Amino acid sequence: MATDTDDDEIQKPLPQRMQDSMSQLGDDIVSSQAWNSIFRPGSIFRKGYTDSPRNRSYVIMNSVMYHLHPVKVKRHAVKVSYTLCLGGLSFFLFILLTVTGIFLMFFYRPTAAAAWDDIYTLQNSVTFGLLVRNMHRWGAHLMVLTVFLHMARVFYHGAYKPPREFNWVIGVILLTLTLLLSFTGYLLPWDQLALWAVTVGTNMMGYTPVFGDQVRFVLLGGVEIGTDTLLRWYVLHVLMLPFVIVIFMAIHFWRVRKDGGISGPL
Numbered sequence: 001m002a003t004d005t006d007d008d009e010i011q012k013p014l015p016q017r018m019q020d021s022m023s024q025l026g027d028d029i030v031s032s033q034a035w036n037s038i039f040r041p042g043s044i045f046r047k048g049y050t051d052s053p054r055n056r057s058y059v060i061m062n063s064v065m066y067h068l069h070p071v072k073v074k075r076h077a078v079k080v081s082y083t084l085c086l087g088g089l090s091f092f093l094f095i096l097l098t099v100t101g102i103f104l105m106f107f108y109r110p111t112a113a114a115a116w117d118d119i120y121t122l123q124n125s126v127t128f129g130l131l132v133r134n135m136h137r138w139g140a141h142l143m144v145l146t147v148f149l150h151m152a153r154v155f156y157h158g159a160y161k162p163p164r165e166f167n168w169v170i171g172v173i174l175l176t177l178t179l180l181l182s183f184t185g186y187l188l189p190w191d192q193l194a195l196w197a198v199t200v201g202t203n204m205m206g207y208t209p210v211f212g213d214q215v216r217f218v219l220l221g222g223v224e225i226g227t228d229t230l231l232r233w234y235v236l237h238v239l240m241l242p243f244v245i246v247i248f249m250a251i252h253f254w255r256v257r258k259d260g261g262i263s264g265p266l
């Protein structure tokens with residue numbers, strides 16, 4: 001049965017009815033849970049918020065991206081010329097290497113019979129293959145360089161001294177892991193350079209006192225370099241070492257915050 005209100009609605013001209021439903025839709029959106037969780041107090045999108053220390057803290061703490069940073073930072077710590085962003089660059093390169101590495105994994109099989117051909121096909125027949133391979137290779141060289149320069153910067157500023165000595169040790173582990181990632185990746189193209197570099201490297205490790213032969217056997221997955229070595233180094237390169245380095249990076253970043261932020265003049 002039609003009511004008076006329905007009759008009124010029907011009698012309204014079409015533009016008026018459209019305008020009403022649009023404003024109803026607007027009210028529904030603004031009062032929805034999704035809207036309120038985006039434009040909540042402290043949100044960077046919320047207008048007309050008073051600029052107080054408390055609200056500034058809200059802005060940082062309530063944003064996924066911002067909460068990675070401390071609510072307050074010392075003025076010198078945000079100067080690019082202090083850290084040269086070398087730690088940040090190392091991290092950026094690690095992300096770049098992860099993304100480009102996943103791309104390469106789509107085209108690469110870690111067997112002595114397929115590896116070299118796969119790289120060859122990747123470079124010559126896959127769209128952007130050469131570009132992504134080179135990004136991965138140059139990125140790896142650059143990461144070794146930035147990690148090393150970052151360590152030099154930390155040393156130059158004396159940032160290895162208490163209370164940051166624990167983070168320095170974590171850093172040394174990160175440097176080792178970075179070098180191991182670089183070295184395990186070196187074998188994967190399975191070309192002459194890779195083969196002989198790894199032969200020399202593992203021969204050197206074979207001279208470890210007391211259990212040198214065992215170390216060499218574990219690294220090679222046999223008595224000489226072959227398809228088992230390739231599989232072993234591949235798994236280390238794409239899975240185990242990245243997994244371990246991510247854990248140590250998380251500890252490293254957490255410690256930077258816990259040690260009172262970046263070092264600097266007191």
Ligand code: HEM
Pocket residue numbers: 083085086087088089090091147150151154157159160164167168169170171172174175178249252256261262263264
């Ligand atoms: C994968 C390698 C590494 C990554 C991604 C990394 C990342 C970072 C980042 C983002 C910071 C904040 C300040 C900055 O950007 O300089 C930092 C600080 C620090 N890093 Fe690293 N780092 C790495 C390796 C190392 C190494 C090899 C060392 C030393 C052996 C080290 C020791 C430290 C110390 C002591 C700090 C505190 C510096 C300060 O307070 O001035 N890190 N790291």
